[in-house]
Amino acid sequence: MEEDGHAHADIDIDIDHRPHSPPGANSVANNGDGNEHDSNMLLFEGLDGATVNLDDIFDIIKNGEVSEVENLVEKFGMECLSARDRHGYTPAHWIALNGNVQLMRYLIERTAPIDLPCLGTQGPRPIHWACRKGHASVVQVLLQAGVAVNAADFKGLTPLHLACMYGRTATAAYLLGMGALNNLTDINGDTALHWAAYKGHGDLMRLLMYSGVELQKTDNFGSTPLHLACLSGNINCVRLLCEKSQLDLEPRDKNGKTPIMLAQAHQHQDVVRLLYGEVKKKSRWIPSVSESWGWLFGGAGDSKGPLFLFLFSVLLWGYPMYMIRAIPITWNILRRSHYCFIYWNVVMWVSWAIANRRDPGYIPLSSDAYYRAIKQIPYFDKLKKRNVMLTRLCHSCRCLRPLRAKHCRVCNRCVSYFDHHCPFIYNCVGLRNRMWFFLFVLSVAVNCSFTIYFACYCVMIEGFTLLYVLGLIEAVVFCGLGWILTCTSILHACMNLTTNEMFNYKRYPYLRDKRGRYQNPFSRGPVLNLLEFFVCLPDRGDDTDLLLEDNI
Numbered sequence: 402m403e404e405d406g407h408a409h410a411d412i413d414i415d416i417d418h419r420p421h422s423p424p425g426a427n428s429v430a431n432n433g434d435g436n437e438h439d440s441n442m443l444l445f446e447g448l449d450g451a452t453v454n455l456d457d458i459f460d461i462i463k464n465g466e467v468s469e470v471e472n473l474v475e476k477f478g479m480e481c482l483s484a485r486d487r488h489g490y491t492p493a494h495w496i497a498l499n500g501n502v503q504l505m506r507y508l509i510e511r512t513a514p515i516d517l518p519c520l521g522t523q524g525p526r527p528i529h530w531a532c533r534k535g536h537a538s539v540v541q542v543l544l545q546a547g548v549a550v551n552a553a554d555f556k557g558l559t560p561l562h563l564a565c566m567y568g569r570t571a572t573a574a575y576l577l578g579m580g581a582l583n584n585l586t587d588i589n590g591d592t593a594l595h596w597a598a599y600k601g602h603g604d605l606m607r608l609l610m611y612s613g614v615e616l617q618k619t620d621n622f623g624s625t626p627l628h629l630a631c632l633s634g635n636i637n638c639v640r641l642l643c644e645k646s647q648l649d650l651e652p653r654d655k656n657g658k659t660p661i662m663l664a665q666a667h668q669h670q671d672v673v674r675l676l677y678g679e680v681k682k683k684s685r686w687i688p689s690v691s692e693s694w695g696w697l698f699g700g701a702g703d704s705k706g707p708l709f710l711f712l713f714s715v716l717l718w719g720y721p722m723y724m725i726r727a728i729p730i731t732w733n734i735l736r737r738s739h740y741c742f743i744y745w746n747v748v749m750w751v752s753w754a755i756a757n758r759r760d761p762g763y764i765p766l767s768s769d770a771y772y773r774a775i776k777q778i779p780y781f782d783k784l785k786k787r788n789v790m791l792t793r794l795c796h797s798c799r800c801l802r803p804l805r806a807k808h809c810r811v812c813n814r815c816v817s818y819f820d821h822h823c824p825f826i827y828n829c830v831g832l833r834n835r836m837w838f839f840l841f842v843l844s845v846a847v848n849c850s851f852t853i854y855f856a857c858y859c860v861m862i863e864g865f866t867l868l869y870v871l872g873l874i875e876a877v878v879f880c881g882l883g884w885i886l887t888c889t890s891i892l893h894a895c896m897n898l899t900t901n902e903m904f905n906y907k908r909y910p911y912l913r914d915k916r917g918r919y920q921n922p923f924s925r926g927p928v929l930n931l932l933e934f935f936v937c938l939p940d941r942g943d944d945t946d947l948l949l950e951d952n953i
Contacts, residue, residue, distance in 0.1 A: 410889030455486060461566035462492045465501045475509070482513035489520025497527035500536035505570045509546045516548045518666070524555035525563075532560040532576070538779035540576070548934050549580050553852070565593040565609070568602045570791060571778050577796055578775030583614040598626040603633035604621030604791075608620035610641070610799040611808070616648055623654035631660040631676070634669035643679045650680050707824035714875060719852065722872055730862055733853070742851040749844035753826060757832075762806075762817035770801040789910070804911055805923075807809040807901055820899040830900075839890045846883030852876040893928040894934035 459480050461469050473481055482492050493515040495656075496504045505748060509516055518524035527547050531539040540560065545549055551559050559802050561581040562575040580835070586592055589933075594614045597605040610616070619625055627648070630638040639660075639859065650661045661680070664672040689823075730737060774790060793802045798815045802808070802895055807819035809829050818832035830838045853876045898921065906919060908936040916919045924930060 408445075410946055411759055418488055445843050446562075454482060458484060459486045459495065460491070462504075463495050463499065465496070465504055467503050467507055470504060470507065470628070477512065478743040479511060482508060482511060485520065490520070493517070494519060494525075494530055496883065497531040497536065500531070500539055502538045502542055504859060505539055505542050511541070515546060516541060516552060522530045522557075524556065525552065525558075526552055528552060528560050528610045529554055529558065529563050532563040532569060532572050533567050535564070535567070536571050537569075537572045539577045539781040540572060542778075544579055550576060550579050551585060553585070553587075559585050559587075559593075561585070562587060563589075563595040563675055564735060565602065565605050566600060568600065568605065570602070570604050570608060573605055574791055574794060574796065575775055575778040577608070577612050578772065582614050583609055584618065584620075584690055586620070589622070592618055594618075594622075594626045595620060595624070595629055598635075598638050599629035599633050601630075601633050601638055603635070603641055606641050608796060611795060613797065616642065616645055617652070619652075619654070621839075623652075623656070625649075625652050625654075625660075627652070627660045628658075628663055629667065631664040632666060632667060634664065634672055636669075636671050636675060639664075639672050639675060641801075643675065646682050649767055650676060650922075686729075698790065705824075705827060708827045711825050714879070718872075718875070722868065723852075723855070726859055726868070731855055731858050733806040735858065736836045738851060738854065742855075745844045745847045745851070749848055752837045752840035752844060755839050756823075756826045756830070757828050759828075759837065761829040761835075762819075762833045763812075763814040763831075764795075764798060764800045764806055764817060767799040768801060769797045771795075774801045805899065805902070817900060818900050820893075821901060829933070829952075835890075837892075839887070842883050842886040843888065846880060847886050849876045849880030849883055852922060853880060894931055895923065896921065897923045897930040897933065 417738045450526075458473060458477070461473055470482075485491055487535065491514060493505070493513065495506065504514070514527070516526055520524050524547070528540060528543045529552075531543065551561075553559050559574045559581065561573060562585075563569075563733070564576060583594070585590055592614065594609045594616070595618075597609060617625055627639065627642045630642060643650065653659055658666075661673060661676045664670075664676065677766065709938055728739070733945075739946065752804055771794065774794060776785060778790065778947060794800075795802055795808050795815050797808065797813065800814050805819070806815050807816045809819065809822050811822045812829050816829045816831040818835070820830040822829050823838065826841065828834065853873065856873050856876060858870055860873075865867075871903070889900070893900060896903075898906075902909060902912060911922060912919060926931075
């Protein structure tokens, strides 16, 4: 895709806005040898010798009435279903463009051609037109009839390319579920992600990213998807790509231009500011306060730094200080406190090990529900219901997420009752390990409280020393963090909410009433909510798959 602001000037992808006008109708297609169809050649002879203008035949087909087409076949024979109009398109092209499922099935029953390319320079097939308009039901019928899901036109555009080009998220999801390859390129080397980025379709980019598309792939002009997102100036698409920590933000195309240069050239100042900030963030040696907070208390990255910090603080600093200083000075005076401290340390390590090693509630990969949902996309005609289904499909895990589940970007798995990803246990907190996480943070808070108590007692006896000051500072930090996490865990348990839901409740329709106000359908009162949290009883109906109630 060239970076002069024009997307593939040699690929005619625009459909005229006039009714029943095909892609490229503004430049009449040729009949294969470069000559325009002569008007005298557009007559079709019937079985009884009568003739009819070919345009009239296609007008009947475009009207979409099966009975009229049946009468047409009876009068002029099956050949009329194989005819081409003045632009080189077959009846199947127009039926696909109009989304007429019944008429497409009629063509298949009569063994009429449904997968011929047009005679123009681009050569789209009917499936390409169906994807361009987002007619997933027609795409389903064509695939069931044997049409290849990765069929390319003369310019290398596949059905997935067309769906991403025109923002047809549901159709793209269906194609991916049916085996469409996400890294195929057109003749200019552009993938579906290139087109989605250039056209500014953030939802499709997210869908393709979850499906494992290559983010750094360059086209024949050296452009990455980031180049094209900056070229179009869609800041949401640029932000999506910048969220990937391993992505190079300053690649150069064959003209030597970086994404920032393209954004500057096209006056996309918001994109320029965003990219400069991201580049600066990656290049500086000293992290900002917000980055440091994310590193210590968990962010989108997969660093083991917080885990190592915890282990180092306890094993190489806390315990040696306890053995060398606290026990000799305070054992005889505070023996019961030491017994309690040892007990809570055992609890801490047992709960940490279980929270770290236990499956937090991963949704099974490649579930049957996912493939059933994909196959049902064409049947969900109501846009709202289709969008709800799409939000619950995870193309990375190939699963249909139940309510309250979420895909963890660090673990790269969908987790039931996703709470958050904790860097200190280096695992997600979910349905199966949330109780052990609570015990872990509680025991950390209790142990740090005892540590402060022992340190203060030692200071009273021996006075202030540097070791005691450092130990007190570390203990206060971890103690505060431990009690904050303990209290918030209890609060969320009493409300029957996860941390993810607490901070992002506006994103989830099931946490809002019809007027858009907050509501919690899962809360049964503090007592039952706490019992559910610690005993892991399922919520009422939240695992019911409402999307698959209407079996096809």
